[in-house]
Amino acid sequence: MRYITPVAVWLYLVVTTVGEVLVYYSGPGTFSVDIAVGVIAMINALLTALFLMNIRKEPPVIQYLMLAPLALIMVLILTMLFAFAQ
Amino acid sequence: MLATSITVGSVNILLTVAVHRGPGMTWRKIPMFSWFMLFTIIAMLFSFPSLLAALILLFSDRVLGTMFYSASAGGSILWDDLFWFFGHPEVYVVLLPAFGLIAEIFPVFTGRPLAEKNIILVCTGAIVVPLSYMVWSHHMFLTGITLSENEAFSVATILISLPFDVIILAFIKTLTKSTIRLTVPMLFCIGSVFLFIIGGITGVFLSSFVLDVVYNNTYFIVGHFHYVMVGAAIFGLIAGLYYYIPKMTGKLYHEKMANWHFVLSFIGFNVLYFPMFFLYDMPRRIYTYQSLPSWDLFNLISTVGAFVFAAAQILLLANIIYTLRRGKISPPNPWGATTLEWVPLFTGASHGAGYGAGSAAGGEEHHVGHQTTRPIWLSAGIAISFLGLALLPYSWGIGVFVLGLAINAYAIVGWMSDDIHERFAMPWGLGESWPFSAIPKMRLGMWIFLSTDVIVFGAILGAYLYIRSFTTVWPAVGSIHEIPLGLANTIVLLTSGLTAYLALESIKEGNQRNMIIWISTTFVLGATFLAVKGAEWYNLYFGKGFSWSTNLAGSTYYFTVGLHAAHVTVGLLLMAYLIRKAMMGGYTKENHVGVENFALYWAFVDIVWVFVFPLFYLL
Numbered sequence: 188m189r190y191i192t193p194v195a196v197w198l199y200l201v202v203t204t205v206g207e208v209l210v211y212y213s214g215p216g217t218f219s220v221d222i223a224v225g226v227i228a229m230i231n232a233l234l235t236a237l238f239l240m241n242i243r244k245e246p247p248v249i250q251y252l253m254l255a256p257l258a259l260i261m262v263l264i265l266t267m268l269f270a271f272a273q
Numbered sequence: 274m275l276a277t278s279i280t281v282g283s284v285n286i287l288l289t290v291a292v293h294r295g296p297g298m299t300w301r302k303i304p305m306f307s308w309f310m311l312f313t314i315i316a317m318l319f320s321f322p323s324l325l326a327a328l329i330l331l332f333s334d335r336v337l338g339t340m341f342y343s344a345s346a347g348g349s350i351l352w353d354d355l356f357w358f359f360g361h362p363e364v365y366v367v368l369l370p371a372f373g374l375i376a377e378i379f380p381v382f383t384g385r386p387l388a389e390k391n392i393i394l395v396c397t398g399a400i401v402v403p404l405s406y407m408v409w410s411h412h413m414f415l416t417g418i419t420l421s422e423n424e425a426f427s428v429a430t431i432l433i434s435l436p437f438d439v440i441i442l443a444f445i446k447t448l449t450k451s452t453i454r455l456t457v458p459m460l461f462c463i464g465s466v467f468l469f470i471i472g473g474i475t476g477v478f479l480s481s482f483v484l485d486v487v488y489n490n491t492y493f494i495v496g497h498f499h500y501v502m503v504g505a506a507i508f509g510l511i512a513g514l515y516y517y518i519p520k521m522t523g524k525l526y527h528e529k530m531a532n533w534h535f536v537l538s539f540i541g542f543n544v545l546y547f548p549m550f551f552l553y554d555m556p557r558r559i560y561t562y563q564s565l566p567s568w569d570l571f572n573l574i575s576t577v578g579a580f581v582f583a584a585a586q587i588l589l590l591a592n593i594i595y596t597l598r599r600g601k602i603s604p605p606n607p608w609g610a611t612t613l614e615w616v617p618l619f620t621g622a623s624h625g626a627g628y629g630a631g632s633a634a635g636g637e638e639h640h641v642g643h644q645t646t647r648p649i650w651l652s653a654g655i656a657i658s659f660l661g662l663a664l665l666p667y668s669w670g671i672g673v674f675v676l677g678l679a680i681n682a683y684a685i686v687g688w689m690s691d692d693i694h695e696r697f698a699m700p701w702g703l704g705e706s707w708p709f710s711a712i713p714k715m716r717l718g719m720w721i722f723l724s725t726d727v728i729v730f731g732a733i734l735g736a737y738l739y740i741r742s743f744t745t746v747w748p749a750v751g752s753i754h755e756i757p758l759g760l761a762n763t764i765v766l767l768t769s770g771l772t773a774y775l776a777l778e779s780i781k782e783g784n785q786r787n788m789i790i791w792i793s794t795t796f797v798l799g800a801t802f803l804a805v806k807g808a809e810w811y812n813l814y815f816g817k818g819f820s821w822s823t824n825l826a827g828s829t830y831y832f833t834v835g836l837h838a839a840h841v842t843v844g845l846l847l848m849a850y851l852i853r854k855a856m857m858g859g860y861t862k863e864n865h866v867g868v869e870n871f872a873l874y875w876a877f878v879d880i881v882w883v884f885v886f887p888l889f890y891l892l
Contacts, residue, residue: 190775197771201764204886208760211891216750224887232880239774240876249720256319256724259406260731263323266410267354267739270418271347 196238203227278652280325283318284721287311292714304612305387306513308394309373312401313366319406320362322725326732327355330832336665339821339828341736346825347743350416354739355732357409365405367502368469369397371509372440375462378516379444381610382459383451389443396436404433414482415489423482430480437473441466456608457531461512464539468504472497475550488553495557496549504542511538511589518593519607520614524600530592537585544578647688654680689850693859719870723877730881733836737829737888748826750891753819755809759890762805763882766841769798770879777872780855783862789855792868795875796848803841806834830889837885840878847871 207224214220237243242250290311294303303311330341331352342348380387387393410418410426444466453459475497478484488494518526548571555568562568605617658677664670741747776791810831813819821831851871854860860868 190778193771193774193778197767200767200770200883204760204763204767204883207887207891208756211750211756211887221892224891228884228887231883235770235876235880235883239770239879240873245720249717252720252724253727255402256727256731259319259403260728260735262403262407263354263358263732264735264738266422267351267735268742270350270354270422270739271743 193238196234199234200231203231279317279321280725281722283314283321284718284725286314287318287721288714288718290314291717304614305376305390305393306370306373309369309376309397312397313369313373316362316366316369316401316405318721318725319402319728320359320366322728323355323732324359324363326729326736327352327359329836330355330733330736332662333821333828333832336662337821339832340825341740341828341832343825345744346740350413350418351736351739353413353416354409355736357412358406358732360412361409362401362405364502365400367506368509369401371465371506371513372397374509374513374516375444375465377612378458378462378512379447381516381608381612382454382456382462383447384454385447385451387443388446389439393440393443396439400433400436404429404436408433411480411482411485414485427480427482431477434473434477434480441470441473456515457526457528457535458512458516458608460532460535461508461515464535465505465508465512468500468508468542471547472500472505475500490556490558492549492552492555492557496546496552499546499549504546508538508542514589516608518596519603522596522600523603524596525603525607526592526596526600530588530595534585534588534592537581537588541578541580541582541585545575545582546578548572548574548578645688645691647684647691650680650684651688654678654682654684685846689853693850693854693857713866713869715866716869716873719873723873726877730836733833734884734888737833740825740829741892744825748824753813753817753826753830754890755812756890758805758809759886762802762809763886765798765805766802766879766882769795769802770876772798773872773875777865777868780860780865780868781862785855785858785860788860788865788868789852792848792851792855792871796845796852799841799845799848799875803838803845806838833885834889837878837881840881844871844875844878847874 204227207227210220210223210227236253242253290303290307330339333339334342340346340348342352376387376390376393407429408426410422411430414423414426448463475493479488479494479497515526515531518524551571552568555562562572606615608615654677656677657680658674661670661672661674661677664673772791772795776788776795779785779787779791819827821827848871851860851867854867
């Protein structure tokens, strides 16, 4: 019973990864599929960080330590992506 | 390699400040110089990984024939973004140590405490994160990026000048109503603040993208840049040098020569760089210039200033030699300073300027028991292997690379073996260490490392997204990669994440047998992932003729997946080490930080793949 959470998270990750592929086959290359796959990937990454890295149990300073570069890199990526957007 | 070493060094220094302070040295008591160094390290921590990403992409283009920076994919802007995301925070990496020294020196020679110390710290923190990372595009105002981006970065650049204003005003407030002793360190400090004000004001001009149209790529920029990076930074560092020479050598410098050094440096510097503000219409980065009446005079003045400034530095060199050879013996506290490093007990101690009894008294014996040459071998091995990579275009380059790898293997295996035999056992847990008190230092180190790896992978995935958004022709999804195979391999890696977690939970319960079983399972799954990846690459390269130099899709795929595979390989090595150490009874319920660190690392490798798989196989 103690391992039910990590096993459930793992199962969720596997199922949603299969789901990503199925979503892709439903309409490859379309914008909505790209968004859906992206959202699934982000949720999966978040779950892995929360439950397999156990970041939720770390002190706030560690959580900020990981959030800060994420926020900074998002600024970089968005700036690059919208550099020439009209 | 430099960027890697700086990143790892940052982790080391940050950890030292966080958990290795002497007894009683609480955060509130940390000297200002150490605070500024801490901020410097934080600036380095998140900026150098971006440079690392930019450089390995460049290296890959030059040596392996990938095409990240090709013009057709807007490569110059990609380079600009990755480089300046590092480059602007790096300005503060150079500047903040000088400010830290000024904050140490001003109170000593004014006889009053540093004004608004807490506000200075808050402002410096705000400068480092997030502001220093939100202004880099002001170096790219004229590259054709959108008006809205120009406006946003213009505002952010003006915004970052505000905390600097507060810091400078606090420095000036410290000077007011005080009895200033104009010693040489103090003169250089005042000079540094004065020059920074000029550099800062001209920087505000440049934050406006409208004015940047006029000033861009002219000598106005050169003047501004040098007032900040040479004037403010170097004058501050020289102040620190004079201030600590008695501490470092136990001798006094030649006062008159040092005074002349300041006078000539200050005059020479201003004569050299101030005329450049009048050369706002003369392009920089040219080896010669057209003879124009409006340019000739200022260039002549600058040249005279350059000679004066350079000659002044000879005085510094001469003074250092004089001090070492013939300098008078310094009293223990020549400045009458009240900070701990000047407490007479520690002057001339072999350990240098230690702060507090813990660092000085514990000095020598602290290092006994973990002396090793392994890091030197590893450094040499890494240097040689990278040299080999750079020489790959030559037939013998591969030999140099393999030699480097062999030295690395020797160093790593030996280092791990030493560790297994507990040769590095060190006491820890000295002093108050909030907010890190609940985290073992090794785990904290791993978290810090992972936070830098977020930037490396983020920058590389960002580069991929940028290239995808810029490139109109891209292979159809599914035409290159075997999606079912990629999916199966992803499940293998995700499963290994679970088994790594179970290994950690097992050892937390003291069950070493289960821990070995789970970590071995993780090893097998990780090796399977790599093997499948290898087979996939073989098929792509030899079967489909799809290589890293075929097109941008090939470059981005091989590079990103290869970098991830390198991380998996490191994970496999770590697991081999963990298994061996566990079999010798090296991990217990109480002592399992190695397994904990590995589990963190492996989960991070999983997270990266969670993004890499859909990006490269499905989108």
